[in-house]
Amino acid sequence: MTDGTGVHVDDFRDLNDEPTNPVESKAVVSKSPTQLALARLRKDRLTMVSVYIVGFFVVAGISAPIVWWLGLIDPFTTDTDLINEYSLPIGSWGGISGDHWLGVEPGTGRDTLARMWLGTTLSLTISISATAIAMFLGVVAGIVSGAGGGWTDTIIGRIIDLTLAFPQVLMLLALATVGIAFVEEVLHVPHGNPAAAVYVVLVLGLFGWTGIARIVRGQVLTLREQEFVQAAQMIGASKFRIYFKEILPNLWAPILVTFTLMMPAFVSAEAALSYLGVGITPPTPTLGNLLTDSLRYADSVYVYFFVPAVLIALIVISFNLLGDGLRDALDPKGHR
Template sequence: MAAPLEVTGSDTEAQPEAVLAGVDGKAIQGRSLGQIAWMRLKRDKVALAGGVIVILLILLAIFGPLLVQSPLAYHQNLIDPTYNRPKTGIWHTGISADHLLGVEPGTGRDLLSRIVHGARISLLVSFLATLLSVVIGTILGITAGYFGGWVDMLISRAMDAFLAFPLLLFAIALVAVISDGSFGLSGNGLRIGVLVVVIGFFNWPYIGRIIRGQTLSLREREFVDAARSMGARNSYILFKEILPNLVAPILVYATLLIPTNILFEAALSFLGVGVIPPTPSWGGMLTLAVPIYSSDPMYMIVPGVAIFITVLAFNLLGDGLRDALDPRAK
């Protein structure tokens, strides 16, 4: 009979069970895909910084108007009637303890209040428009990718038509022809509704193409074949098997679509087809700053920096989410 092998080394090396259980006695726990993505996202400090800024902007848009003064309040006593600009502040901007970013020339309205209230308009329009684009693009994209054939051809040609549509010109024309009091709405409620529909409805092909491409790959996977072999209906396969695997690209692209919609809303407001003055919006503030930019550039810098920071924060967060949710990322 062969002699028994002699166990050498430490107790941990001699007992594989101890290694499996952990030196400290804790059982090894598996991590879900969400936990793995969160661990990756936490390592990306730039994306976290963008996420923090996004959260602060959302809180500012919700609660900020309750903390600042009215954006419509005129302070004519701060305006020099001779030069039609603030009397005090750096470069005659009216910056003081009561007006941290100064006041507008001619009206004396507080710039900080208008920036805060403008954030509510920009984020509201961009979020609702993005939600509309995501819903329409996801439904049509997953339908085209799964069924294929004439359904895919019809939806794909519709995507091409929408992508070729002159959206900016259409938005300007639509606002011009729609009278106040249409569809049971009036004033800024009607303008915001038109902006949401125009931006959201005509931008769905961008996310629709991505979802269609992902669905073309997923419909050939084994779990779809297994569900189909067990007699699952198409609606079950679409919304129970394929759609959960599309959450990551939908979330990433939605995060990247929001800043695009913010820029588009600002462009429409800059062209005068956004919210109705004197309701503040970032694009409208840029419009008012154009005539006095050469003498007082501060009034264009403030809303411009607000748009820049917001768009940059969403883009950084979107890039970080894309890397964190990519299963091929290391």
């Protein structure tokens, strides 16, 4: 369209007019540190595989007592008809059949799958309980030591050194008789496997807190110089508030990673202690005493030896890989 002079009217259109094909601007969405960490975690395929494996074991551990209570599995009833005169399972591959998917236990004929299933529950319960005690003591000691400084830091440091001077396994063996008697008399825990389980949990927890305490102390030494901590001190906040409401929420990342790395170590410790004769004893199953019992049949019933060994290895490896993945996701500047 032109006016009388031949000049296009469109040439003088308002510069603020919308263009013919406007390009829509994309809104920039900010992400929280948690969302960024989860995004990095999802990109790590190995870590995601370990997440699924850990989830499977956790669900199996929770469901075993329920399935046993419903009568769907029977980890305690013996069946001598399933073993021969040499106390070995009848049939190939350790007596594997439609009724016994992982075969039967040599000498007793008990279902191996049921005992592995319930043993996973007890082993995870012991390791989680011991880890919780160690984490609680370590986090509290690390925060108080790092934030308090002075004589407080010195005293807690010497306690840590003294604790590290006593080997965990040797203390368990040396104090087994006295410790179990103490649990029965003072804590009023029933005699036998319940008292032995509580004893193992207490000793693993009471001698396993030093590592997390040193990690937390190192983090607190940095955090106590931050502005938000100094501001809380200036307004007269109590030490409890500074320690556990200002500093503690900023420590969840190392605490979470340490938890996932400490728990499989306690699973292995329970298995080692069962081999040494300390802890829960048969017929109550744990992965440790099942593996210990299977050593007698390692050259004749391969499946019975292979299954608990692989199960313990899977739990330890999957939790360790999960811990490594969480550490990389929460601290992307760190090195694997």
